[in-house]
Amino acid sequence: MIEQLPVLLVVLPIVGGSIPLVASLVSDRAGWPVATLTLVGQAGLAGLLAWTVSASGTVSYAVGGFAAPYGIELVVDGLSGAVALLVAVVSLGVLAYARQAGPHSNAFYGLYLLLVAGLTGMTVTGDVFNLYVFLEITGLAAYGLVASGRDASAAVAALKYLIIGTVGASLYLLGVGYLLAATGTLNMADLASKLGEMAAYDSTLVLTAFGLMIGGLTVKVALFPLHTWQPDAYANAPDTVSAFISALVSTVSAYALARLLFSVFTVEFLAAVPVARWALVGLACVSIIAGSALAVSQDSVQRMLAYSSVSQFGLVIAGFAIATPLAVVGATVHLLGHAVMKGGLFAATGVIERKTGATTVNGYAGMGSRVPLSAFSFAVLSLAMVGVPPAVGFVGKWYIVLGAVNAENWPVVAVLLASTLLTLAYFARLVERLYFAEATIHSEETPAEAPVTDGSGQAVSFGMIAVVVVAAALAVALTAAVPAFEQVLRDTLLPILNQ
């Protein structure tokens, strides 16, 4: 049973995702219960798997009985186990939000589960081509979800996302082809041992493969300047989808980038080709600064949050590129913490918009007293994102900074410290608006005050607020789990990082 867990994690949401389409023959509201049942099972399986991995080490499974390196291998270690659990738990949590916020169609929940399957597949796979397949599944499901918004702008945003995302994925596939040509294998572990032996690290073939694969994934992670699809997609999608994809899609892509970096190209590659590390660190630093600067200049809160992601993923990638155990632990903690915080923030913007009609920084003025619970959660999540202790955002940044200090990478330390100030600049502005400014929108103008009877999705349910509050509580409470998680991660990472 334990060995089959990785493949079950992928199969379960795919099977669950096809049921709502069939169920449309009977009822057009079957999607939500089916998705909930499936994801409860998914969360249980992912929890079991994560527990198994933390107790007894890596679990691997050969798909169809074809042994690696020829067959497709699924591998779950401490890092991927944690990400798989995150995917399952967050997608289950967002369902509580979707119950009221919609969209309610069965097709929506089919796509939703397909996206979970794609994300989980990217997480557990141990094969670079298989990773491409799941990358495309993730992408297609995400394009569909973004387009499920009722506005025309959602369709345009989805088209933009589709074209740019597909080009990115194709670049990645091109890189996989180069790697296959260089080594004759697609299995990650096998590639790691053959690279450097069969093809020198600094040969053009390997370098091109590296550039194309990392470049392709960078599009999905949405680092500056390849982030252009992301603010449109996040801001125009329905609130449920914004919360879901902002929490998970870029997160899992960043995980995949780390997996490629450490399990395929390995730290020896980074040591042998310093320019590769510097390029990545430089890109991350530019992303941190540019993302923050763009976030400060935004008017719409959702777009601001989207640009904030560009900056925060710069932090994560910087942590990975420094590649000392401390920095990688920090980057992973920040990756997971960011998922919870950003998902929660988007969910909170949805609640605030439904209750008060406020969508802009100016509109948020004085909303602290109108929607006290959501506004308070929003403020807590914002401060957590800035990195105010004891929130989890602080722990992640702290480890990344310490890692950079230990690696004596002073320019990065300076950028990281500056990023805290920049993050403060745009979040402090919002918190100040919420609590210390005169309201610009008054209750009589608010759409949500009108009684909603047709279930058009303008009302706010207990589940929606619960999601926001739980995210805020988790943003603080997760700090307590960091020491235990750090131990598991170190067991996984130390062999990978050759320390």
Place this chain on the structure above:
Amino acid sequence: MSMLTTVPPVVILLALAIVVSRLPRRAGHAIGALVPALAVPWAVMVPEGAHLRTQFLGFDAVLLNVDPFSRLMGIIFGLIAAVAVLYSYASEADTTQTAFALSYVATSFGAVFAGDWLTLIFFWELMAVTSTLLVWHYGGKAVRAGFRYALLHGLGGTLLMAAILRHYVEVETFLFASVPGGPETAGISSGLAAALAAIGIGVNVGFIGLHAWLPDTYPRPHIAASVFLCVFTTKTGVYGMYRAFPNGHEAIAYMGGAMAIFGALFALFQNDMRRLLSYHIQSQVGYMVAGVGIGSSLAQAGAFAHVFNHILYKGLLFMTAGVVIYRTGTESLKKLGGLWREMPITAGAFSVAALSIAGFPGFNGFVSKGIIISGSHYTFGKGPLPLGEFYTLEWMLLLGGVGTFMSFIKFGYYAFFHGEYDGSVPDANRLQSVAMVSVAALCIIYGVYDTALFTILPFDVTSGAVVDHVYETYTIPHLIEGVVLAVLGLIGFAVTKKPLSKLGRVPDIDKLYNPAVFYGSRGLVVGVTELYAAVDRTVVQATTVVTRTVTSPNDVIARLRDDDSLVHPMRAGIGLSILILAVFVTVALLALS
């Protein structure tokens, strides 16, 4: 572990802040004043040593570290917080504001009882946050000032954080040296770390050039909020300065001397009462910084004695100024006068506080200022510019004293004694009077019975075994010095009264910050080449955008929204995005191979 060391005070006080915000006004303020008052006997009795050792993010941390320095800070912080809450209640502050103030008090306790740098910086940053909230709470002009305050303190905190990280790399622990397991030498290790720490802490204590936030922020919030603000941030800064530089540093000592003169001079130019008092914080903190910088046990004992006394009389001054504003509604000395007939209690309390801050014999400022000046003479070098038998630092501090006399004679003259007040205003209300008179009594008690002060100092200044030069408060030369300074102050005020009254608002360094950055660099660069001019324009524009976004986000947002409906010059379309992607990958591949 005794009862007294089970919980760090910050936890209790933070809980108190939350409780106060939920209670009715009267009950909230009653309990809000009682608990900080209880912190005083707690601070006196709590046993010395490092308690509550724990692990924080995998590093050793000490949440409660008691030594004579933190004990003194605890006593005076608890005392003034209790009085200030009482004053808040009397001055119609709401419970939310008092709750913010108490959270600020709580984090200050956390900072001064920290036993390692990590805990210290943690509470240091939280102090910046809580005090900003306290300023913001008043709304109006306080909001923008609060932003500038928060940004500058964020910057200072980040510099201190960098210094601490650098220190950690060298000694591999965050603990203070006095804590078991700490490094061998106390203080921040020298070199880059020390420089960063000096500047980072320098923001909090108001080094010249980094002080603009003081007169900018403190005059603007609620009158009771000013009483809290004038106490905690700068004094915790002095405490942090001692922790970072326990053996002093010459440059810091002279910076302290310069602050004493600069602050007193600029105070003399002010007409806004609370702005005048804010400059005097810088001046008085200059004495403390000088004491820490000198580094001898005599001077450091003097610095901490001055912290103790200064909190008393500066709190009292802000209370009296607050009462005047509360009753008359005006902040400007030019519009006041003759108030001593109307409000004799306030005028009396002000006189005590003014004589204390100026260091007149018989008042507490005379005692502690005397210790520092004595330290600058007997335990510090002659310096580059000795005048006769006065050493450089010594005459700087004495000159600051003359300036202090002059500006308080000005304050008292224009507010209370000059001319007649049109109309009639009542004196301070009963509870305000209780708060002011009790603090005024303490100012006199500690001035007359100086032994009461000496017993709580970290070094016994009356024992030749502890200090290099035994200090005695009431000697004939010292008394003469005190009186001469007062006479010089009187003469100085009489001479400068006319020109000063014609003086408009004198610009300070904050008027120079932006123009200097903008036009200075611009003029220089345009002069060099046209290319540089183009670069510079971009820089200036970017700076303008950033400055405007940060200082007045509303305007920028409003402007952006106008643009927003038409075109989005910043947003890349699909085609441009693909082009960027292609160029990006090409550049990456070229760079790699």
